[in-house]
Amino acid sequence: MTDSKKKRMSMLDSLATAGAPPVTGSMMSSNRALRSARDAVDAHHVWELDPAEIQDERYSDRLDPQDVHDLRTSIEQNGQTVPILVRRHPTETNRYLLVYGRRRLEAIRASDKVSRVRALIANLDDTAALRAQVSENTGRRDLSYIERALFAQELLESGFGTQAQIADVLNATRSAVSMSVSVAKAVGKALANAIGPAHGVGRPRWEALAKELSDTGIDPDDLCRVARDVRAKAAASELLEEEPHADPSVAAFEAVARHAKRKVGPPPGKKPGSTTRGLVIDGAPVGVLKRSGRAVRLDLTDVDDAFAEWLDARAQDVLEELHDRWRGGR
Numbered sequence: 001m002t003d004s005k006k007k008r009m010s011m012l013d014s015l016a017t018a019g020a021p022p023v024t025g026s027m028m029s030s031n032r033a034l035r036s037a038r039d040a041v042d043a044h045h046v047w048e049l050d051p052a053e054i055q056d057e058r059y060s061d062r063l064d065p066q067d068v069h070d071l072r073t074s075i076e077q078n079g080q081t082v083p084i085l086v087r088r089h090p091t092e093t094n095r096y097l098l099v100y101g102r103r104r105l106e107a108i109r110a111s112d113k114v115s116r117v118r119a120l121i122a123n124l125d126d127t128a129a130l131r132a133q134v135s136e137n138t139g140r141r142d143l144s145y146i147e148r149a150l151f152a153q154e155l156l157e158s159g160f161g162t163q164a165q166i167a168d169v170l171n172a173t174r175s176a177v178s179m180s181v182s183v184a185k186a187v188g189k190a191l192a193n194a195i196g197p198a199h200g201v202g203r204p205r206w207e208a209l210a211k212e213l214s215d216t217g218i219d220p221d222d223l224c225r226v227a228r229d230v231r232a233k234a235a236a237s238e239l240l241e242e243e244p245h246a247d248p249s250v251a252a253f254e255a256v257a258r259h260a261k262r263k264v265g266p267p268p269g270k271k272p273g274s275t276t277r278g279l280v281i282d283g284a285p286v287g288v289l290k291r292s293g294r295a296v297r298l299d300l301t302d303v304d305d306a307f308a309e310w311l312d313a314r315a316q317d318v319l320e321e322l323h324d325r326w327r328g329g330r
Contacts (some may be wrong), residue, residue, distance in 0.1 A: 046083050048116040051109045054086055056098040072107035083118040099129045130169055144197040145206055149180035186210035191220050194227035196249025212260045215293050226259045227252040
């Protein structure tokens with residue numbers, strides 16, 4: 001094998017290993033996806049393609065893509081050092097679908113000095129292309145929690161696959177995917193985009209915000225305005241060369257969370273909608289039913305042992321029967 005061919009074959013490997021942290025199970029899976037993409041490249045040849053021939057129909061996995069101006073300047077001055085990855089269009093001749101390298105592609109499209117984009121062409125199906133996209137992004141910078149949640153939601157709603165298949169692509173558990181999709185639906189795409197990726201804001205805080213939105217019906221447009229105001233102030237500070245927040249999207253999340261708490265915060269010493277009601281059987285008190293928000297708690301503290309055992313064995317059936325009666329207006 002010639003040195004030139006060895007160099008071409010290592011291009012995708014370098015994307016998986018350059019500047020990478022110590023290898024973990026997730027990183028090993030990411031590297032395998034990139035190596036599989038490398039193995040599918042047509043003869044490991046770097047092609048010079050017309051940017052107009054390349055379509056980007058991928059699932060979006062970034063909330064806050066970086067500006068390409070600096071990258072365009074770098075490519076114009078130094079050339080495109082790392083090829084993008086594309087695959088052949090399934091029905092159109094001389095057309096390609098982008099696998100990854102969106103910023104490099106956009107930078108060259110915006111350039112009046114560079115007219116061709118350097119690309120590797122791979123033979124990948126939809127699933128393999130998606131794995132390569134996710135793995136390449138993970139190698140550069142991990143997606144934030146809300147980005148992964150929205151990505152999973154988009155994959156599910158588009159019919160890409162089941163939650164189990166999506167979990168496999170994202171190197172996550174099925175339960176994690178299910179929860180993240182629930183959070184994404186509760187937060188909504190508009191508010192998530194207004195806030196931004198918010199790297200460092202993890203699952204518990206996003207879940208807490210999602211619960212407040214679901215429980216209280218806060219106007220999401222109001223929260224979007226809060227987030228946009230924070231990010232606009234951060235942008236203005238940057239233009240004035242003032243010291244900005246380390247991550248404007250984190251500041252936006254924190255402002256939205258504070259605003260939401262002020263809207264739904266209970267009066268001192270009392271929870272909104274909190275009630276306690278005594279329960280009786282044959283005229284004798286047997287416990288209480290407590291309700292707070294959407295939570296309902298049944299405490300039976302003084303019932304016959306035989307009845308307690310009967311109820312314990314049939315609780316699910318009794319609950320479903322009551323729910324059916326409620327739904328049927330009985």
